[in-house]
Amino acid sequence: xxxxxxxxxxxxxxxxxxxxxxxxxxxxxxxxxxxxxxxxxxxxxxxxxxxxxxxxxxxxxxxxxxxxxxxxxxxxxxxxxxxxxxxxxxxxxxxxxxxxxxxxxxxxxxxxxxxxxxxxxxxxxxxxxxxxxxxxxxxxxxxxxxxxxxxxxxxxxxxxxxxxxxxxxxxxxxxxxxxxxxxxxxxxxxxxxxxxxxxxxxxxxxxxxxxxxxxxxxxxxxxxxxxxxxxxxxxxxxxxxxxxxxxxxxxxxxxxxxxxxxxxxxxxxxxxxxxxxxxxxxxxxxxxxxxxxxxxxxxxxxxxxxxxxxxxxxxxxxxxxxxxxxxxxxxxxxxxxxxxxxxxxxxxxxxxxxxxxxxxxxxxxxxxxxxxxxxxxxxxxxxxxxxxxxxxxxxxxxxxxxxxxxxxxxxxxxxxxxxxxxxxxxxxxxxxxxxxxxxxxxxxxxxxxxxxxxxxxxxxxxxxxxxxxxxxxxxxxxxxxxxxxxxxxxxxxxxxxxxxxxxxxxxxxxxxxxxxxxxxxxxxxxx
Amino acid sequence: xxxxxxxxxxxxxxxxxxxxxxxxxxxxxxxxxxxxxxxxxxxxxxxxxxxxxxxxxxxxxxxxxxxxxxxxxxxxxxxxxxxxxxxxxxxxxxxxxxxxxxxxxxxxxxxxxxxxxxxxxxxxxxxxxxxxxxxxxxxxxxxxxxxxxxxxxxxxxxxxxxxxxxxxxxxxxxxxxxxxxxxxxxxxxxxxxxxxxxxxxxxxxxxxxxxxxxxxxxxxxxxxxxxxxxxxxxxxxxxxxxxxxxxxxxxxxxxxxxxxxxxxxxxxxxxxxxxxxxxxxxxxxxxxxxxxxxxxxxxxxxxxxxxxxxxxxxxxxxxxxxxxxxxxxxxxxxxxxxxxxxxxx
Numbered sequence: 001x002x003x004x005x006x007x008x009x010x011x012x013x014x015x016x017x018x019x020x021x022x023x024x025x026x027x028x029x030x031x032x033x034x035x036x037x038x039x040x041x042x043x044x045x046x047x048x049x050x051x052x053x054x055x056x057x058x059x060x061x062x063x064x065x066x067x068x069x070x071x072x073x074x075x076x077x078x079x080x081x082x083x084x085x086x087x088x089x090x091x092x093x094x095x096x097x098x099x100x101x102x103x104x105x106x107x108x109x110x111x112x113x114x115x116x117x118x119x120x121x122x123x124x125x126x127x128x129x130x131x132x133x134x135x136x137x138x139x140x141x142x143x144x145x146x147x148x149x150x151x152x153x154x155x156x157x158x159x160x161x162x163x164x165x166x167x168x169x170x171x172x173x174x175x176x177x178x179x180x181x182x183x184x185x186x187x188x189x190x191x192x193x194x195x196x197x198x199x200x201x202x203x204x205x206x207x208x209x210x211x212x213x214x215x216x217x218x219x220x221x222x223x224x225x226x227x228x229x230x231x232x233x234x235x236x237x238x239x240x241x242x243x244x245x246x247x248x249x250x251x252x253x254x255x256x257x258x259x260x261x262x263x264x265x266x267x268x269x270x271x272x273x274x275x276x277x278x279x280x281x282x283x284x285x286x287x288x289x290x291x292x293x294x295x296x297x298x299x300x301x302x303x304x305x306x307x308x309x310x311x312x313x314x315x316x317x318x319x320x321x322x323x324x325x326x327x328x329x330x331x332x333x334x335x336x337x338x339x340x341x342x343x344x345x346x347x348x349x350x351x352x353x354x355x356x357x358x359x360x361x362x363x364x365x366x367x368x369x370x371x372x373x374x375x376x377x378x379x380x381x382x383x384x385x386x387x388x389x390x391x392x393x394x395x396x397x398x399x400x401x402x403x404x405x406x407x408x409x410x411x412x413x414x415x416x417x418x419x420x421x422x423x424x425x426x427x428x429x430x431x432x433x434x435x436x437x438x439x440x441x442x443x444x445x446x447x448x449x450x451x452x453x454x455x456x457x458x459x460x461x462x463x464x465x466x467x468x469x470x471x472x473x474x475x476x477x478x479x480x481x482x483x484x485x486x487x488x489x490x491x492x493x494x495x496x497x498x499x500x501x502x503x504x505x506x507x508x509x510x511x512x513x514x515x516x517x518x519x520x521x522x523x524x525x526x527x
Numbered sequence: 528x529x530x531x532x533x534x535x536x537x538x539x540x541x542x543x544x545x546x547x548x549x550x551x552x553x554x555x556x557x558x559x560x561x562x563x564x565x566x567x568x569x570x571x572x573x574x575x576x577x578x579x580x581x582x583x584x585x586x587x588x589x590x591x592x593x594x595x596x597x598x599x600x601x602x603x604x605x606x607x608x609x610x611x612x613x614x615x616x617x618x619x620x621x622x623x624x625x626x627x628x629x630x631x632x633x634x635x636x637x638x639x640x641x642x643x644x645x646x647x648x649x650x651x652x653x654x655x656x657x658x659x660x661x662x663x664x665x666x667x668x669x670x671x672x673x674x675x676x677x678x679x680x681x682x683x684x685x686x687x688x689x690x691x692x693x694x695x696x697x698x699x700x701x702x703x704x705x706x707x708x709x710x711x712x713x714x715x716x717x718x719x720x721x722x723x724x725x726x727x728x729x730x731x732x733x734x735x736x737x738x739x740x741x742x743x744x745x746x747x748x749x750x751x752x753x754x755x756x757x758x759x760x761x762x763x764x765x766x767x768x769x770x771x772x773x774x775x776x777x778x779x780x781x782x783x784x785x786x787x788x789x790x791x792x793x794x795x796x797x798x799x800x801x802x803x804x805x806x807x808x809x810x811x812x813x814x815x816x817x818x819x820x821x822x823x824x825x826x827x828x829x830x831x832x833x834x835x836x837x838x839x840x841x842x843x844x845x846x847x848x849x850x851x852x853x854x855x856x857x858x859x860x861x862x863x864x865x866x867x868x869x870x871x872x
Contacts (some may be wrong), residue, residue, distance in 0.1 A: 171686050179768040193690070193843055282768045284840035286757050291591040356839045357761050508690070509842040512769050 002043055002071065009039055012235075021246075022395060027078040034089050037064065041074050041094060046070040048376050051102055053081075053109045054476050054485040055083045055135045060086055060109060061473065065461070065489075069389050071371070072219070074461075081111060083134065090116040090298050100497040108133040108210075120181030123203040123526060132211050168196065172248030173182045175204050178283050182522030184496070186234035186511065193507045200502040204495075215488035218244055218453040220317065221486065225473075226312035228488055229524040231274055232267040234260070235466035238318035238523070239473035240249075240486070242397060242462030247455035247477055255443040256320030257398040262333070262436045263306075263315055264398075264464075265429045269340070270299040271467035272422045272429070277418060280351055282516040283360050294317075295343050299473075305329055307506050319449035330437060331458050337434050344426055352423070361415040365514035367500040368413055375498035378491045379469025380425065381518050386411040391465035398526035402439070405432050415517035422519070454481050468492050469521055490524035528661040562655045566644045574791040578606040580789075581832055586837045616780035621684055624777070628682035633714055633778065633785035635675030639668045645798055646722050650809045650817035653679040654722070661722040665800060666703075669755065672789060673699040676764065679786075680774035691773025694843055695757070695764035701850040702754040702761075705747050712744035712865040713804045722803060740864040745805045749827075752797035756790060756848070758831060760838045761846060768840075779814030798827035807862040849859050 003017060003024055013032040014377040018025050025325035028036055045066035056059045064077040081088060090113035093099040102113045103122040110131035113119055121128065130137050171188045174180035183204035209228065213221045225240045237284030238260060245252065252260075277292025300310040305326055307313040315321055351357045367377065373384040382389055392400045408424030410417030457479040464471045469491030476485040495518040503512050537558055538709045544554045579594065582605065586593025588614045598604025612650040620629055646661040649800065654726075658664050680692020708812060713735055714720055735741040754761035765773035802808060802823035808818035811823075 101573065169686055171690075178771060193694075205601070241831065280839065283767060284766065285838065287584075287589050287836050290591065294590060350837070351839075356841055360839060360842060360844055507842055507844065508769050509763075509840070 022073050024075045030079055035081055037091050037094055044070050046373050048097040050489045052487045053105050057135055062194050072394050086111045089114050092116050097494055123206045125206050130269045153285050179433055184522055195503050198503045200499055205522045209487055209527045217481045223314045224312050229521045230466045231271040231521055232311050234267040235464045235471050239462040239464040239471050241316050243460040243473045243475040245421050246460035250447055252320050252447055254441050254446040255491045256445045257319045258436050258440050261399045265433045266299050268429045268467045272298050272426045275422050279516040282512045321448035324445050337430055364415045364510050365412050367502050374496040377498055378453045380418050380421040381495050383409045384421045385413040391439050391463055391470055395463055403432050403435050415513050418517040492520040492525045573787050575606045577791045584832045588671045608849050613780055613784040619779045621644040621777045623684040625682035628678045632675045632679035633782045637785045637789040639671035640789040641795055642668050648722055649806050649820055657723045660720045662720045670703055676774050683777035685777050686772050687770045688776045691764045692772045698753050701847055702751045703856035705858040706751040708862055709744045709748035712829050715865045715869055724871045726808045734807040740861050743861045759835045762839050763843055799824040799828050
């Protein structure tokens with residue numbers, strides 16, 4: 001239907017158009033891009049899921065991925081561009097969420113976006129030479145030691161001599177700060193305690209995973225994905241594995257699907273528990289911090305029992321899971337399901353009803369629903385703004401269609417809303433976990449997978465609801481043992497782009513609360 | 528008014544001294560030096576205990592163990608070991624700091640915290656100096672560390688420290704007023720600013736906490752005391768998750784230790800003073816008065832710690848609004864009620 005509308009509207013301008021699963025794949029020239037995107041937005045594709053590029057060796061292909069929540073479909077627009085000196089019109093004035101993704105494409109591929117409000121490097125330092133994701137750029141190891149000497153440190157400015165009473169102060173919050181949850185730097189402009197400007201500066205943890213991925217075989221790349229969103233390694237694993245399985249047309253055994261869901265939901269519980277902990281800690285409720293970690297420890301023990309690793313499990317492999325549950329796992333998991341609800345009630349008593357906690361979170365950091373979608377926010381950040389969208393429901397995967405759970409939302413659009421969504425999801429995850437433990441079918445845990453993975457040429461997109469939101473992985477294969485391009489779409493990256501929108505006008509204490517409420521993991525932001 | 532018999536030992540010593548025809552001022556000087564040494568020793572010991580206690584209490588609240596290695600299985604010597612470590616640390620002064628002010632600030636914070644112990648009635652026979660204006664002295668001197676905090680924040684040449692100092696100034700100024708109002712209630716009820724008289728007025732179990740409307744004065748005093756000593760939910764000047772450490776972020780080693788020392792000294796003082804104002808100081812059955820005084824003080828200290836490890840932190844504007852819109856009007860009302868009650872009876 002949508003395809004028909006677009007075909008009649010654009011006719012010959014569409015170089016190719018086909019429907020693959022939920023994706024409408026369109027290819028157009030650069031001159032039609034903006035009008036096509038505008039038409040898509042009018043058709044309900046308001047969520048700019050991702051913008052990235054692929055260097056095929058012959059040309060640069062820009063891939064725009066737009067999602068419609070109502071239609072449950074994706075439009076993938078491919079635009080060809082020359083490999084060097086490419087110029088394209090920007091979509092940043094159409095979609096807020098395009099601003100940072102276009103910056104990233106500029107940074108890593110050297111594509112210039114005309115009309116972009118703030119086209120600077122984002123993941124790499126300003127003095128970096130070249131654009132690393134071009135195939136002509138040497139791999140990271142070859143560049144070691146090639147960096148020029150850092151510029152001399154500027155002399156310390158003597159505040160006591162120069163600060164006048166009315167001056168705005170630029171405060172660097174991070175990269176070493178107890179509440180930035182990693183190596184994030186917020187360049188805050190303050191008027192007294194009030195934030196009047198905010199510029200998130202990222203890239204401190206950039207490891208070039210996407211570049212490394214082009215030099216690894218498919219199984220070799222899997223452990224790298226654990227280290228993206230390190231608080232929920234299973235969802236990263238799954239997004240990547242899903243893309244590879246789609247390329248190879250693999251069917252995963254039912255038991256493996258359930259086991260994967262168990263792993264995913266345990267990861268979600270661990271991650272959300274850490275969220276509650278750190279969020280409380282940011283607001284100085286130190287005790288809840290330790291309570292949350294205490295409960296998370298049970299989950300970590302479960303992981304250790306099953307996968308050996310506690311944090312980076314790498315336990316979702318192409319074709320299934322590498323090993324069945326060990327003895328005693330089910331009992332321990334059931335015990336945990338029995339234990340956690342009481343503990344969650346305890347958090348509720350300590351935090352949710354606490355007056356100080358409420359005045360610190362209610363009405364703070366408002367993100368209206370339309371803007372949340374426009375910034376491509378997802379997960380609890382989106383649902384905290386009252387938008388009922390969950391990839392587990394919208395594009396179900398694994399055993400989720402057979403499981404009964406609610407998509408938790410909160411209408412308040414504030415820090416409290418985002419916190420309540422996560423508290424609700426903890427309970428829903430427990431519900432899913434219980435169902436999985438009860439329904440767990442017998443059978444194989446691994447599909448028949450060839451020794452050497454050589455997915456046929458093509459592209460695929462894996463999409464997972466991670467604890468932070470819509471985690472995507474875009475894999476392009478040329479039929480060889482190594483991917484041509486791997487792209488990870490990290491939800492926190494988009495949430496950080498929306499952070500200045502939420503922060504302006506609030507106070508320093510709120511910065512901590514708002515940043516805590518979107519629960520960023522810098523491992524996936526910087527990749 | 529019956530004077531507190533705190534100077535009892537001094538009186539008998541004086542008689543002996545005068546029998547030898549020695550000038551009195553020498554004895555007085557020696558006596559005062561001795562008192563200063565005793566108070567300092569008491570204070571250092573108290574801080575040592577409080578830091579250890581805080582770690583143990585927080586450990587207990589947070590379902591963990593707390594210090595359990597240094598000094599036996601209860602980690603009794605942990606604080607002493609930490610103090611030793613701080614002594615050996617390098618004394619860092621940041622580039623661009625205002626040297627003289629930076630170096631002076633910790634002492635300006637610490638000395639007033641020590642001074643206020645002069646009027647603390649440790650027992651019925653033990654009070655260094657029962658000043659006529661004892662309560663006024665406490666209020667005046669305990670507001671003094673604020674200057675040290677501002678100096679520390681300003682001289683550090685760090686924005687976090689500066690923000691912390693500004694918060695400290697705003698907060699201490701605002702909470703000083705309801706604090707004074709709460710204390711005024713007690714002063715009105717006792718009819719004197721002398722600590723001895725306040726205790727005297729509560730003798731025989733007529734503690735002020737039991738007398739309407741001084742319960743409300745106690746509440747106001749306790750809340751503002753939390754703010755005075757920068758404890759959660761009012762720990763904004765040093766808010767770790769926001770300002771990293773606030774005004775003392777650039778301090779290290781012994782100078783940092785002086786801030787901690789002053790903070791815990793102040794915590795014990797507000798608890799002990801609260802016991803004096805509302806709980807009859809050292810009065811109690813069976814046990815010796817000094818022990819009663821410590822029991823009451825430590826109970827209040829524990830309450831302060833309990834709050835610290837339970838509640839989240841307010842935001843700066845909410846904190847100010849709470850002081851000016853809630854505590855100050857409430858304090859005024861309680862003062863009027865107290866005055867009315869005293870006038871009637």
